[in-house]
Amino acid sequence: MTTSWEYRYAQRTKGMRSSAIRDLLKVASQPGVISLAGGMPAPELFPLKEVEEACIRVLRDRGSDALQYSTTEGYPPLRELIVEKMSRYGILATLDNVLITSGSQQALDLVGKVLLDPGDVIIVEAPTYVGAIQAFTAYQASYASVPLDDEGMVVDLLEQRIIETHPKFTYVLPNFHNPAGVTLSRERRERLVSLSRQYGVPLVEDDPYGELRFEGEHIAPIVVIDANRNGEQREGYFKGDVVYMSTLSKTLSPGLRLGWIVAPVEVVDKLVQAKQGADLHTNTFSQMVAYEVIRDGFLEKHVREIRDVYRQRRDAMLATMEECFPEEVSWTRPQGGLFLWVKLPEAVDSQELLEKALQEKVAFVPGTAFYADGRGRDAMRLTFATCSIEKIDQGIRRLGKAITHRLKQPA
Amino acid sequence: MTTSWEYRYAQRTKGMRSSAIRDLLKVASQPGVISLAGGMPAPELFPLKEVEEACIRVLRDRGSDALQYSTTEGYPPLRELIVEKMSRYGILATLDNVLITSGSQQALDLVGKVLLDPGDVIIVEAPTYVGAIQAFTAYQASYASVPLDDEGMVVDLLEQRIIETHPKFTYVLPNFHNPAGVTLSRERRERLVSLSRQYGVPLVEDDPYGELRFEGEHIAPIVVIDANRNGEQREGYFKGDVVYMSTLSKTLSPGLRLGWIVAPVEVVDKLVQAKQGADLHTNTFSQMVAYEVIRDGFLEKHVREIRDVYRQRRDAMLATMEECFPEEVSWTRPQGGLFLWVKLPEAVDSQELLEKALQEKVAFVPGTAFYADGRGRDAMRLTFATCSIEKIDQGIRRLGKAITHRLKQPA
Numbered sequence: 001m002t003t004s005w006e007y008r009y010a011q012r013t014k015g016m017r018s019s020a021i022r023d024l025l026k027v028a029s030q031p032g033v034i035s036l037a038g039g040m041p042a043p044e045l046f047p048l049k050e051v052e053e054a055c056i057r058v059l060r061d062r063g064s065d066a067l068q069y070s071t072t073e074g075y076p077p078l079r080e081l082i083v084e085k086m087s088r089y090g091i092l093a094t095l096d097n098v099l100i101t102s103g104s105q106q107a108l109d110l111v112g113k114v115l116l117d118p119g120d121v122i123i124v125e126a127p128t129y130v131g132a133i134q135a136f137t138a139y140q141a142s143y144a145s146v147p148l149d150d151e152g153m154v155v156d157l158l159e160q161r162i163i164e165t166h167p168k169f170t171y172v173l174p175n176f177h178n179p180a181g182v183t184l185s186r187e188r189r190e191r192l193v194s195l196s197r198q199y200g201v202p203l204v205e206d207d208p209y210g211e212l213r214f215e216g217e218h219i220a221p222i223v224v225i226d227a228n229r230n231g232e233q234r235e236g237y238f239k240g241d242v243v244y245m246s247t248l249s250k251t252l253s254p255g256l257r258l259g260w261i262v263a264p265v266e267v268v269d270k271l272v273q274a275k276q277g278a279d280l281h282t283n284t285f286s287q288m289v290a291y292e293v294i295r296d297g298f299l300e301k302h303v304r305e306i307r308d309v310y311r312q313r314r315d316a317m318l319a320t321m322e323e324c325f326p327e328e329v330s331w332t333r334p335q336g337g338l339f340l341w342v343k344l345p346e347a348v349d350s351q352e353l354l355e356k357a358l359q360e361k362v363a364f365v366p367g368t369a370f371y372a373d374g375r376g377r378d379a380m381r382l383t384f385a386t387c388s389i390e391k392i393d394q395g396i397r398r399l400g401k402a403i404t405h406r407l408k409q410p411a
Numbered sequence: 412m413t414t415s416w417e418y419r420y421a422q423r424t425k426g427m428r429s430s431a432i433r434d435l436l437k438v439a440s441q442p443g444v445i446s447l448a449g450g451m452p453a454p455e456l457f458p459l460k461e462v463e464e465a466c467i468r469v470l471r472d473r474g475s476d477a478l479q480y481s482t483t484e485g486y487p488p489l490r491e492l493i494v495e496k497m498s499r500y501g502i503l504a505t506l507d508n509v510l511i512t513s514g515s516q517q518a519l520d521l522v523g524k525v526l527l528d529p530g531d532v533i534i535v536e537a538p539t540y541v542g543a544i545q546a547f548t549a550y551q552a553s554y555a556s557v558p559l560d561d562e563g564m565v566v567d568l569l570e571q572r573i574i575e576t577h578p579k580f581t582y583v584l585p586n587f588h589n590p591a592g593v594t595l596s597r598e599r600r601e602r603l604v605s606l607s608r609q610y611g612v613p614l615v616e617d618d619p620y621g622e623l624r625f626e627g628e629h630i631a632p633i634v635v636i637d638a639n640r641n642g643e644q645r646e647g648y649f650k651g652d653v654v655y656m657s658t659l660s661k662t663l664s665p666g667l668r669l670g671w672i673v674a675p676v677e678v679v680d681k682l683v684q685a686k687q688g689a690d691l692h693t694n695t696f697s698q699m700v701a702y703e704v705i706r707d708g709f710l711e712k713h714v715r716e717i718r719d720v721y722r723q724r725r726d727a728m729l730a731t732m733e734e735c736f737p738e739e740v741s742w743t744r745p746q747g748g749l750f751l752w753v754k755l756p757e758a759v760d761s762q763e764l765l766e767k768a769l770q771e772k773v774a775f776v777p778g779t780a781f782y783a784d785g786r787g788r789d790a791m792r793l794t795f796a797t798c799s800i801e802k803i804d805q806g807i808r809r810l811g812k813a814i815t816h817r818l819k820q821p822a
Contacts, residue, residue, distance in 0.1 A: 043475035064454035067664035253478035255695030284666030
C-alpha cells in the first residue's frame with residue numbers, strides 16, 4: 001500500500017500558502033512591465049566594489065574561518081557592531097542580547113517558533129507585513145487587528161483588543177510601514193508601551209526601514225522607550241518586554257540574508273536553541289563580508305545616498321499621482337522607507353484593476369495581500385524604491401489610465 | 412503588571428535544548444586540546460582561491476542579481492547541477508523536484524515543519540544524528556529507534572516498530588553514518604524500501620557524506636532504489652516515497668550553508684511554502700558563488716582530494732587505536748565519511764571519561780549525545796577529518812591513556 005502524500009502533511013500546513021506577491025512578481029517581471037509591486041531595494045545602489053574588496057580581504061586573511069561552521073549566535077564582531085548601533089539609539093545591550101538571523105524573515109520565524117502555541121492570538125496592524133503572517137501562521141496563530149491611520153496603529157483601539165483576545169504578543173512596524181508607509185507617532189509609542197506593561201503583553205518591533213528616513217525627526221524605537229521606562233537600564237544591561245528586529249536587507253543587500261534580533265538574554269537563549277535546529281547558524285562568509293564592508297562607518301555614508309535616491313523617487317511618484325490620478329483616489333505620503341499605500345474608490349476592486357493595469361504594462365500589489373482576513377480590495381501598495389524616476393513617472397501614468405478606465409465602467 | 416518571559420514560551424520549547432556537542436566544542440577549543448569531537452571538515456582543504464575567483468566573477472558579471480532577493484526554490488543553474496548529480500545516481504528528477512536549503516539542517520527543519528504534528532512518531536536509528544533530533548523535536552515529535560550494526564540499521568527489527576508505532580516517517584543515514592560510521596547494505600536498502608511501501612511509511616534519506624567513499628563499491632541511494640521500484644520513473648520524472656537530502660557542507664564549505672532536498676513535486680511545493688515563511692530564500696550570493704566554483708566539474712576533482720586526505724587520517728586513527736587502546740575496547744571501521752564509533756567496556760562511563768580526557772587535553776563526543784533516550788554511556792564518537800595525522804596519533808594516545816586509567820579504577 002502506498003499512501004499519497006496529501007494525507008501526510010501536518011495540520012500547520014493547512015494555513016500555509018504561497019505569497020500572492022511572490023506569484024505576482026513572476027507576471028510583473030515580464031518584459032515591458034513597469035513593476036511598482038515588489039519591495040526590492042534599488043540594485044544599482046548595491047556597493048559591488050566594497051563587497052568585492054571585502055570578499056578578497058576575508059578570504060585572504062581569515063578564509064578557513066569564513067568557509068567553516070560558526071556559532072549559532074552569529075559572528076561576534078558583527079554582533080558587536082549591532083550593540084554599538086543600538087547604543088546610539090539608547091539601548092544598553094550587550095553581545096548576549098544580540099542574535100544574527102538569516103534575514104529578518106528568520107527572526108519572525110524564530111519568534112513564532114519560541115512563543116506561539118496553536119490558537120494563540122497575535123495583535124497585528126491592518127494592513128500588516130505579509131511575511132509576518134506567513135511566518136506566524138506556520139505556528140497556527142490567529143489574528144486580531146488594529147487599524148492604521150496617518151500616525152500608525154490607532155493605539156486607542158488596542159486596549160479593547162487586548163481585553164477581548166488575551167494576545168501572546170503585539171506585532172508592530174513603527175517606521176515607514178510596509179505596506180502603508182505611515183510612521184507611529186512618539187505619543188502612540190509611549191501609550192503602546194504602557195498598555196503592554198499594564199496587560200503584560202510583549203511587543204515584537206519589526207524595524208527594517210528605520211534608517212531610511214528622508215525627512216522629519218527621528219522617533220525613538222519602541223524598544224528604547226520600553227527599556228527606559230523600566231529601571232533595568234540602570235543595571236547596565238537591556239531587559240524589557242520588547243523583541244526588536246532589523247536587517248541589512250534594505251541598507252546593504254537582501255541577497256546576503258542578514259538580519260538580527262535584540263531581546264532580553266533569556267529570550268535570546270531560547271531563540272538560539274530554536275535556530276540551532278532551524279539552520280545551525282547564519283552564513284559565516286556573508287557575516288564576515290558584511291562586517292568588513294560596514295565596520296568603518298561605510299554604512300552611514302551609504303545609507304545617506306540611498307535616502308537621497310529614494311526621496312527623489314518618492315517625490316516623483318507623488319508628483320505624477322497628483323497630476324494624473326482621479327480625485328476620488330487618496331494615498332499616504334511616507335517620510336521614509338520604500339512604500340506608499342493607495343486608497344481607491346469603493347467602486348474599484350484592486351484585483352480587477354490589476355488585470356487592467358497589467359494590460360497597460362504596470363504592476364502593483366493589491367491591498368488584499370496585506371490583511372489576514374481578506375480586506376483591502378479597495379487599496380494597493382506601490383513601491384518607489386526599485387524603478388528610475390522616468391519609469392516611475394511612466395508607470396504612474398499607465399496606472400492612472402487604468403484607474404480612470406475602471407471608474408468609467410458601471411459598477 | 413509585567414509577566415516574566417518564562418510563562419510565555421510555546422509548549423514546543425520544552426523539548427528544546429542546546430546541543431551537548433555545541434557546548435562541548437567550547438571546551439574542546441581551548442589551547443592545547445586536540446579535538447576529535449566536532450564534525451568539522453578539514454579547513455586546509457577549503458578551495459580559497461577558487462572561491463575568491465568565483466566571488467569576483469559573480470560580482471562583476473551579475474553583481475546586482477547576486478546581492479538582490481531571489482526565488483525561494485533556489486538559483487536555477489545550481490538546481491540544474493543538482494538534477495545532473497541525481498541523474499548520475501539514476502534519478503530522473505527535474506528542476507521542480509529540487510529545493511535549495513540553508514544547509515541540510517534547514518532541510519531537516521522544513522521536513523519536520525511540513526510533516527510533523529505533535530506526538531507523531533519518527534523511527535530513527537540508534538544512535539542517530541543529533542541535529543535531526545533537534546530539528547524534529549521542535550515539532551514535538553516522539554521517537555522509536557532501531558539499532559545499528561556493521562551493516563547499518565537492523566532492518567529486520569523495523570517491521571515490528573512500524574506495526575507498534577504507526578510512524579509518520581523513517582529517518583535514515585545510509586552512508587558513513589554520523590555518529591556510527593557504518594553503511595547500510597544494498598540488501599537492507601531494498602528491504603527498507605519494500606517495508607516502507609508495504610506499510611505506506613515514507614523515508615527521509617539524509618546523505619551528507621555519500622560522496623566521501625574511500626573504498627568499496629558505491630551503493631545506490633535509497634531514493635534511487637525506491638524510484639526504480641515504482642513505474643513512475645518511466646513517466647520521465649521522479650516520484651516516490653522518499654525525501655532525499657544532501658549538502659555542500661562536507662565537499663565544498665559548511666560556512667556557505669548550502670544544502671538541497673530532492674522530493675516529489677507536490678512535497679517540494681509544500682516545502683517551498685514553509686521556506687518562504689522561514690527565511691524567504693537561501694543566500695543568493697552563496698548560491699551563485701558555489702555554482703561558479705563547481706560548475707565545470709571542479710567538485711569531482713576536489714572531492715577526490717578530500718577522500719585521499721580523510722582516508723589517510725582514518726588509517727592513522729585506526730592504526731594508533733589498534734596499538735594503544737585496551738583490548739576491551741572495540742570500534743567501527745568506516746569506508747568513508749568523517750566519523751567512527753567506539754564501544755567502551757561497561758565499566759567506563761563516557762561522560763566521566765571525557766573529564767579525564769580533557770585533563771589529558773583530548774576531546775571526543777560522549778555517545779549519549781546521539782540517542783533520543785539517554786543511552787550511549789558506553790560509547791563515544793571520534794572524527795578523523797579535522798586534525799592532522801600527527802595530532803590524531805597524539806590525541807588517540809592521550810585518549811588510550813585516559814581509558815586505561817579509567818579501567819584501572821574500581822567500578
